[in-house]
Amino acid sequence: xxxSTSDAILLAHAAFGITGCLAALWVxxxxxxxQPENAGxxxxxxxxxxxxxxxxxxxxxxxxVHFYPAEKALILQGPWPFAHNLFMxxxxxxxxxxxxxxxxxxxxxxxxxxxxxxxxxLVLSVAALIVITALALEGAGAVIEHGAxxxxxxxxxxxxx
Amino acid sequence: MNSATDPESAKLTAATSGFVLAAIIAVLFNxxxxxxxDAYAPLNAIMKSLTGNPWIAHGVAVLVxxxxxxxxxxxxxxxxxxxxxxxxQGLIGxxxxxxxxxxxxxxxx
Numbered sequence: 001x002x003x004s005t006s007d008a009i010l011l012a013h014a015a016f017g018i019t020g021c022l023a024a025l026w027v028x029x030x031x032x033x034x035q036p037e038n039a040g041x042x043x044x045x046x047x048x049x050x051x052x053x054x055x056x057x058x059x060x061x062x063x064x065v066h067f068y069p070a071e072k073a074l075i076l077q078g079p080w081p082f083a084h085n086l087f088m089x090x091x092x093x094x095x096x097x098x099x100x101x102x103x104x105x106x107x108x109x110x111x112x113x114x115x116x117x118x119x120x121x122l123v124l125s126v127a128a129l130i131v132i133t134a135l136a137l138e139g140a141g142a143v144i145e146h147g148a149x150x151x152x153x154x155x156x157x158x159x160x161x
Numbered sequence: 162m163n164s165a166t167d168p169e170s171a172k173l174t175a176a177t178s179g180f181v182l183a184a185i186i187a188v189l190f191n192x193x194x195x196x197x198x199d200a201y202a203p204l205n206a207i208m209k210s211l212t213g214n215p216w217i218a219h220g221v222a223v224l225v226x227x228x229x230x231x232x233x234x235x236x237x238x239x240x241x242x243x244x245x246x247x248x249x250q251g252l253i254g255x256x257x258x259x260x261x262x263x264x265x266x267x268x269x270x
Contacts, residue, residue, distance in 0.1 A: 057220070065214050089267040092216060093195040094260055096223045100184050100191075101256070103227070107180045108173075116170040118245035122181065125249050129256050136260075 006067045013059035014141060020052030020102060021134035027105060028127035034113035034120055042113065042123075046105040049130065053102035057095070064092065075147040078154055083147020091140040098133040101126050173245045179234030180227075181248045185255045187227035192259040194219055196266055 026045040030038050068088075075084045105126055111119035173181070198205045198215060208218035234240045240248065 061217065061220070064216065086264070086267050089199075090263045093191060093219075093263050096191045096220055097188050097256055097259055099220075100187050100223065100227050103224075104180055104184045107231070108177045111174050111177050112170070116172070118171050118173055118249075119177065122173065122177070122245065122249045122252075125253055129253065133256070133260065 006063065009059050009063045009067070013056050013063055014138070016052045016055035016059060017134060017138060017141075020049050020056060020098075021131055021138070023048040023052055024102070024105070024127045024130035024134065027109070028124060028131065031109075031113055031120055031123045031127065036114055039113070042109050043106070046109045049127075050102050050106050053099050053130075057099055060095070071148050074151045074155075075144070078147060078151025080143075080147035080150050083144050087140045087143045087147075091137055091144070094133060094140075095137055098130060098137060101130045101133070105130070171245060173241075173248065175238045175241050176235045178240035178243060178245070178248055179236075179238070180231035181252055182234050182240035182243065183227050183229075183231035185248075185251050186230055187223050188252075188255045188259045190226055191219075191223045192262045192266075194222065195263060199266070199270070 023045050027042060027049060030042045030045060034042070072084050072088070075081060075088075105123070108119065108123055108126060113120050113123060198208065198219065205215045208215035212218040212221065
């Protein structure tokens with residue numbers, strides 16, 4: 001088995017992303033039943049969300065700058081050029097929205113959620129937006145990788161003819 | 162303290178309201194900058210010259226705007242006068258508009 005640096009960084013990017021998504025879901029569930037007793041868990045989950053998304057940004061950004069240009073050229077020559085033109089172009093900018101929301105979360109959970117309906121509503125909204133946008137990013141990542149796979153399969157099929 | 166019988170607060174702290182307002186602005190700025198970079202190549206070239214890759218400069222600009230405005234709004238209490246529900250609705254609306262704005266732009270423009 002051979003796992004290259006590029007593979008490890010890309011897998012770490014996806015792993016950090018899904019961890020951030022699950023941590024935001026954890027914040028959402030804890031906030032539904034916010035009490036003084038679970039304030040600590042909400043803080044931990046919010047911090048985990050922010051750190052995971054920061055990790056996804058660093059790994060994804062490094063991979064995008066150093067390894068993606070070759071894959072981009074491959075996708076654009078393949079049968080699914082929209083995997084780059086639509087999905088990657090949207091993903092690379094939508095990610096910043098998810099990141100802002102993730103960095104906002106540890107700030108807004110400092111309000112006393114158990115005694116503030118307005119703060120609870122805000123935290124529930126931000127956590128839900130992180131989950132929804134993160135799932136969209138994960139889905140876009142799958143389409144981009146499938147675009148590269150189809151391009152390679154087509155190239156491979158041509159090579160065998 | 163019995164949290165079940167405490168009166169519920171309808172207000173947000175200065176830090177929370179300040180950073181939420183900053184997030185609304187940064188989210189919309191992010192989409193606007195993506196449109197501008199895509200439509201105006203010289204802007205992309207300028208951003209590339211700053212960090213080597215325009216996407217890095219884009220991310221730094223959005224992050225600095227969010228952090229900077231959040232800090233300023235928190236210290237000045239500028240967003241405290243805005244109703245808490247309005248801020249929440251504004252954030253949801255800005256994320257929806259900005260996200261769909263990106264997808265529609267790259268799908269059709």
